[in-house]
Amino acid sequence: MTQTPATEHVASYYAATATAGDARPSLSGEVNCDVCVVGAGFTGISSALHLAERGYKVVVLEAARVGFGASGRNGGQIVNSYSRDMDVIEDKYGLDTARALGDMAFEGNRIIRSRIKQYAIDCDLKDGNLFAACNAKQLEGLREHQALWQRYGNRELEMLEGEALKREVTSERYVGALVDHSGGHLHPLNLVLGQAAAFEALGGIIYEQSPLLELTHGEPARLRTPGGTLVAERVVLAGNAYLQGVIPELEGKSMPCGTQIVTTEPLGERGRALLPNDMAVEDCNYLLDYYRLTGDGRLLYGGGVSYGGQDPTSIEAVIRPKLLKTFPALADVKIDYAWSGNFLMTLNRLPQFGRLNANVYYAQGYSGHGVTCSHLAGRLIAEVIEGESERFDAFAGLPHLPFPGGRLLRVPLSALGAWYYATRDRLGV
Numbered sequence: 086m087t088q089t090p091a092t093e094h095v096a097s098y099y100a101a102t103a104t105a106g107d108a109r110p111s112l113s114g115e116v117n118c119d120v121c122v123v124g125a126g127f128t129g130i131s132s133a134l135h136l137a138e139r140g141y142k143v144v145v146l147e148a149a150r151v152g153f154g155a156s157g158r159n160g161g162q163i164v165n166s167y168s169r170d171m172d173v174i175e176d177k178y179g180l181d182t183a184r185a186l187g188d189m190a191f192e193g194n195r196i197i198r199s200r201i202k203q204y205a206i207d208c209d210l211k212d213g214n215l216f217a218a219c220n221a222k223q224l225e226g227l228r229e230h231q232a233l234w235q236r237y238g239n240r241e242l243e244m245l246e247g248e249a250l251k252r253e254v255t256s257e258r259y260v261g262a263l264v265d266h267s268g269g270h271l272h273p274l275n276l277v278l279g280q281a282a283a284f285e286a287l288g289g290i291i292y293e294q295s296p297l298l299e300l301t302h303g304e305p306a307r308l309r310t311p312g313g314t315l316v317a318e319r320v321v322l323a324g325n326a327y328l329q330g331v332i333p334e335l336e337g338k339s340m341p342c343g344t345q346i347v348t349t350e351p352l353g354e355r356g357r358a359l360l361p362n363d364m365a366v367e368d369c370n371y372l373l374d375y376y377r378l379t380g381d382g383r384l385l386y387g388g389g390v391s392y393g394g395q396d397p398t399s400i401e402a403v404i405r406p407k408l409l410k411t412f413p414a415l416a417d418v419k420i421d422y423a424w425s426g427n428f429l430m431t432l433n434r435l436p437q438f439g440r441l442n443a444n445v446y447y448a449q450g451y452s453g454h455g456v457t458c459s460h461l462a463g464r465l466i467a468e469v470i471e472g473e474s475e476r477f478d479a480f481a482g483l484p485h486l487p488f489p490g491g492r493l494l495r496v497p498l499s500a501l502g503a504w505y506y507a508t509r510d511r512l513g514v
């Protein structure tokens with residue numbers, strides 16, 4: 086039996102506390118535009134907003150609702166740089182590439198903060214995120230990480246151990262941590278909804294419940310949805326893990342992966358005791374846990390990866406044991422929300438930017454750390470459409486390979502690899 090695709094936000098804490106809920110119409114008939122953006126997540130809406138600010142007539146096609154995908158469901162952690170860090174980029178792709186990407190490693194974060202300020206977006210922005218080491222080897226890795234980021238210009242880093250660590254996170258699981266004071270956390274659905282509203286205020290149009298069914302390349306390109314056709318001079322594909330079955334060229338070198346989040350009931354003082362300075366935390370394990378307090382004082386806790394993007398039968402059964410391992414005192418706490426979302430993983434964990442044609446661009450595959458990079462992608466897409474291609478091409482030039490095992494075996498092989506690395510984490514080697 087084929088499943089009908091979902092078309093409304095998942096029942097998450099974010100959807101329950103969204104600042105704007107009005108549905109938008111779907112596309113009907115034939116509409117012309119300068120640029121059609123497919124997908125209304127961070128990548129799509131960031132691109133659309135940057136382009137609208139530059140005077141382009143932009144139309145966004147969204148299969149479901151603005152922020153339906155990972156952008157409206159994620160951990161909300163503003164993590165700087167990329168999923169594979171600058172040392173790996175230096176080793177694998179050379180110093181020139183590393184310098185080009187390193188110059189942009191902290192820009193997505195700055196874009197988010199300037200958007201929030203410029204458009205007065207209410208999304209519970211808080212400063213500071215913390216990478217927590219579960220063993221001595223991870224702590225050593227964090228020291229190297231600090232030196233690396235400092236070399237690329239981030240001076241807002243601080244190593245914490247002992248009492249200083251306890252002042253930030255009162256879990257016994259960690260031997261130390263690296264704080265990035267320039268990072269932070271926020272309500273991601275409200276961030277994307279706020280930027281969508283800013284885009285519309287500039288004259289941009291968003292059609293919801295309007296999935297792209299077929300792209301006919303050409304100048305202009307034609308994009309068919311169930312109710313109509315968009316005729317566009319340029320196209321931006323920003324469907325990430327949710328754009329499956331329409332553009333096969335984008336699927337060969339990436340894999341959708343699921344991860345799950347729960348949110349407790351509001352914890353008040355108990356919550357503040359866990360994270361006294363309200364920073365976001367992610368640990369350094371291969372299969373990492375990530376958590377933070379929400380604007381109304383709940384613990385939002387995520388973790389786990391399902392390769393291929395299949396949802397577990399019970400999300401709470403997956404995440405509650407992780408939460409209790411970190412904070413055993415929360416055994417009596419009620420879980421109010423539990424949901425899942427898909428991100429797009431690449432083999433080298435670096436984002437995929439590129440062109441399918443002279444006038445069709447894409448950006449995807451942030452491999453689990455996409456809050457900042459998707460915002461950077463939007464700016465770079467606007468630049469390349471205006472003819473400034475250097476920064477976009479620094480990403481587009483990165484080589485990408487298919488996952489070993491092809492579509493059939495990539496999921497079990499990746500799970501096997503993850504089991505190996507998770508075992509090493511457990512053993513601290």
Ligand SMILES: Cc1cc2nc3c(=O)[nH]c(=O)nc-3n(C[C@H](O)[C@H](O)[C@H](O)COP(=O)(O)OP(=O)(O)OC[C@H]3O[C@@H](n4cnc5c(N)ncnc54)[C@H](O)[C@@H]3O)c2cc1C
Pocket residue numbers: 123124125126127128129146147148149150151152153154155156157158159160161162163164295296297298323324325326327328329331343344345346375387425426427428429448449451452453454455456457459
């Ligand atoms: C549970 C979870 C937790 C995460 N936590 C963090 C975190 O804390 N920090 C961090 O940095 N990153 C995190 N990430 C990753 C981050 O959320 C993503 O990298 C980022 O949001 C990707 O944005 P996007 O716009 O590219 O994709 P998405 O937000 O997935 O948006 C794609 C959009 O395209 C639409 N679409 C798909 N197909 C079509 C079509 N045919 N026609 C029209 N529209 C279409 C979808 O409906 C969707 O709205 C997390 C991801 C998940 C799933």
